[in-house]
Amino acid sequence: MPVNQDFLLRYYARTGEAKALAMAVTTLEQMSKGGIYDHIGGGFARYSVDDEWRIPHFEKMLYDNAQLSVNYLEAYRATGAPRFSRTAKETLEYVMRDMTHPEGGFYSAEDADSLPPDAAADAHKSEGAFYLWTADEIDAVLGSTAGEVFRYRYGVEEGGNAPEDPHGEFTEKNILYEAYSLPETAKKFGRTEGEIKRLLRVSRGKLLEARAKRPRPSLDDKILASWNGLMLSGFAKAYQILEEPRYLAVAQKTARFLESRLYDAKKNLLYHRWRDGERKIAGMADDYAFVIQGLLDLYEADFDPRWLFWAESLADRLQSDFFDEGGGYYMTAAGEGEHLLVRVMEDSDNVEPAASSVAASVLLRLAHMAGRDDLRKAAEKTLTRFGGQMERAPRSLPGMLSAVADAAGKPRQIVIVGGLEEPETIEMLRLVNRRPMPARALMVLTPKGRGELEKRLPQLKGMGPIGGKPTAYLCVNFACALPTTDVAKVAEMLAQDSKVPNRGE
Template structure:
C-alpha cells in the first residue's frame, strides 16, 4: 500500500533519527531542529549564531500549544532557521540539561515550567530565558516573533556584550551551586519545624497544602506518616488521612479507569491537569499503602490496588517494564478522553442506572468542567451517600462498579491520549518499590512478580557491558548514562523487592549500584551527590539537586536508602555517607523545611536509628512464613527485613551478609532477631511476641 501525497510530511528535520517520543513529535516541524549534541554546537560556532534551546516532554500541554502556534508556523520557522541554531531536548531523557537551564530561568524570571525556552551562546552559556511564548505579543506577554527578532538584532549589533553576560551568568551559577551545599547540624528541631510548616499551610477543608494549584507530593505525606508514628502525633495523621481522602474523592483521581492525574488546578482536587505520570502514581501508591498500614482502613488498600490495575493494564510494556506517561490531550483537546455529558451517561447506562450514578458522581446537565463532567465524589463518599439515603452500601457499591465498567468500556472506544512509551530507570525504580511494598503490605505475591519483571528488564537491558547503569530505554535502544536519581530510586526499589521476595540477588544488585553511586557521583570536597556522574557529559556547571519538588531529589532518596542499606549490611562507613548527605544540606533545608520533606524523613530515620529485623527459619515452616508476613504487613518506616532461610536456600544471603552466621534458628524454631545500632535484643520465637514487638510505639532515644 502506497502513501498518498497528502500523507507525506512536507518537512523532516534532524529529530527524525531520535527515539524520544517528544523529539519525534517535532520531527516534521518546518523548524530545522537538532538534538542536543556536537553537530548543533559546531554549526552554531561556524555560523556564529545563538542557540534557541527548547525543553519539554511529550505529555506537556503547553508544549503542544507552543508547537501548534509557533513551531508548525512557516514564518516563525523561517526566522529561527535563518538566525538561530534550534535544539530540542526531552527533559525526561536529559534532566541534567533541564535542571541546569531551569535554574537559570527561575533565577532570571522568578518562575519556571515547561516548555522551557532558553537562548544560549554557541558555547552553551545562557543569556535569556522564559517558558511559554505565544506567537504574537499580547496581554503584556512578549510573543515569539518579537522576542526572536529583538534578540537577533541584539546579537548582530552587540554580540560581545551578550557573550560577556553569558560568562557572568555561568560564574554566578557556579557560585550559587556552592551555596546549595550549606551544612548544619541536623536535629529534632528541624523535624518539628518541618511538621509545623505543613501544619500552617494545611487546607482543613479539602486536605493538601496551600491553595490552587494543588500537587499530590506524596513524600510530604510519607514524612507526616512517619512523624505521627514516632511522636504519636494525631494531628499529623489527620493531615495525611484528610489529604488521601480528598485526593481520591476529587477528579484528580480517574474514577472510571483509575490512576491519578498530575495535579489539580483548583483547591478541591476537582479539575486535574489530565496527564498521568508514572512517578506520581508510584509515590501515591506508597502513600496509600502506608495509610493502610497505619490505620487498617481497607479503602486505602483498594485505592493503591486500583493504581496498580491502571499501571499494569495501560503502562506496562510486553517485557514488564513501565512506560513514562499519558498525555493530557486527545484530538487536540485537554481532558477530552476523560469527561462525559449527562446524555452520554444515560446512553451507556440507561435512565434508572444513570440517575444513581450521576447522583453519586456529581454528573449534571450543565457540567462541572467546560460544559462537561469530571466524575468525582466531592463532597461525599459512597458510604456517606449510602447512609444519607438509607441504602445498602454493599449493593450501592456493586451497582456503581457495574456502571463504572460499562463507562470504562464505552470510554475505551474513544481516541486515547498519546502514551510516552519510553522506559526511565528512576521512574521504574519507584514503581518497583511501590509494587514490592504492596506485595508485602497486602500479602499478594503477584505484585512482587510484576516488580521482578521490571527489575530484571532493567538489569538485563539498561546497563552497559561494563555494568554502568543507563537512564532510558525505547525501541530496542538503551541510552544516556544514568543520573543520581536513577541510582537512588532503583536502589530503593531493589531493597523493597528483596524484602518482598527474600531473593538475595536483589540485595546484591542494590549493593553493586551503591558502589557505583558513590564512585561516580560523590563530592569528596563538600559532600552530597552531583546530579551527573564524573563520566557524564560536561555541561557548563555540574549541579546538585536537593529540593524535594514533584519528585524527591536523588540526594534525599540516597540518604534514605543508604541508611537502610547500611543497617542491613552492617556497614558503618555507608551510614556515614547517609549522615553526611543530611548534614551537607541541612543549612539549605532550614530556609524552608517543607520543601525538603524526603530529606527530613531521611534525617528522622538517622535520628531514630534503623532497625534490622532478621527472621531465621525453614521455608516450609508455617510459623516462619507467619513471622515474615507479620513484619511485611507492619508499618515500620525505619526497619529493614532480612529473611534468613535455613540450609542451602539461605546460602546466598549468608554469603552476602556474613553476620547472619550467628542468627539462626533457636531450638529448631523460627526465630526473630530485632537489632538496633548493631546490637540485637533477645531472640523471639513466637509470632505473638514478634507482633507485640513490631507494633510497639516508637520514641526517639
C-alpha cells in the first residue's frame, strides 16, 4: 500500500538505512513496469490480483494516484532515477487530463468496466475493455514496423497475454506491461536506445489518441475534500521537486476550489463533498487532516501565507470538533450523526491513512512552523494513545510510526529571507528541495509577505536579510545557527544535518 512505501521512504530519509530505500524503490519500479500501470495514459489501477503486478482491477481511484504520485516523487528525490520522475509526471498528466473539474477540483474515480470497442450501446460492459489491445489493433494504429517494436516492448502476444483470466474477459487481449527493457528492445531491432525511445513515445501518443475514441469507463464525478487534499499534496510536491510551474498552478487552483466550493469561511467549516454546484455533508476528520496537509505542502511550494493561516484555522476546527481528550480523532464531529451509537475512531493506516495518523503529522508540522505548543501536545497525546497498538502491531499504523519519529526528533526550521525571484533564494530552495529531509519546516520571508507572517508568528521577528542579500537561517526549535548569505555554506550546513546525500552528490 502507498502508506507502507511512504513509511520506508521517510525512514530512509531519517536514518540513511539503505534496505528501507531498496524495499520502497524496488516495489515502485516493479509497479511502474506492470499492468497495474497505464502505459498509454498514465496513472495506476486500484490493485493487482497477482504478485507480479500484471493483472489489475482496472478501476482508477484518486486517492491511490494522489499518494503514489507523492511516493514516486520522493523516490526520485532520494535516487535521482528518471523512471520515478517520469512515472510521477505521467500520473499527474493523467489526473490533469481525465480527472479534473474545469473549476479546479478532482473527481473521485473511473470505473473498471466499460463497453468493448465497437460494441452496441446495450452490450455487456467488461473489465478493462477500455485498456486492452489485440495485436491487430495495435498494428492498425501504428503500422507493422512500429507495431512490432511496441508489441515486443510491452509483451503483446497474438493470442493475448493474461497469465490468468477467471472470467473470460481477456481472451486474445493484452494487458500492456514492460516485458523487455529499453536496451533489450534496442538490441532486438538493431537501433539505438534514443531511436527506440522516440518511436515508443510517438506510438504511445497515437494509441492514446485512438483509445480516446473508445467508450470510456463511467466517471465518479463527486469531489471529496479529503481525496482532493491528498492530490493537492501531489501537485505541490511535484512543483517543489521538479520545478515545473504548471504543477504549482494546478495546486493553487485546487486550493482556491476547496476554499470557494467546500469551505464556509464564516463558520470555519469544511464540507465533505461537492457535485454539480452543491456541497453537502459536514467535513469529517480525514477531510480536515488531509486538506491541512495539502495546504502545508502548498505553502512550502509558493510561500503564500494565506495557505499556512488557513491550515492553522482548520487545525483549530479539527481540535474543537474531533479531538478526544485521551488522544486521537473521531471520524465525525461532536453533535454530528446523532443516530450513530458510537463515534468511530480509525485505528489503521489502510489504502488511505487514518485521520489520526495524518492529524498527528500535520499538527507537529504546524507546531514547528507556528510555534503552537497546544498542537504539539495534541499530537503527542494521539501518539501516546496508539502507542500500545504500534508496539503490538506496528504494520497497522505505518503513517503514525513516521509521526512518532518526527515527534522524537528535533524540530527543525529552515527560514529563507529574500524575494522568490532572486537567484540566491531560488538556489537555496533548490538545495532544500533536492534532499530528503523529514520533520523540517520550510518558510520564506518575502518582502511582500513577511509583515503578515511576523505579526502572526513573532518568533520570526529579527530574521532579516544580511547586506540586502537573501539569507538562510537553519534552526532547531527556532534556536538558529549563524545566518548566511553563502549558497555553498547552506549546502554544507544541510549536508551536515542529513543522513542521506543530496541528489547528484
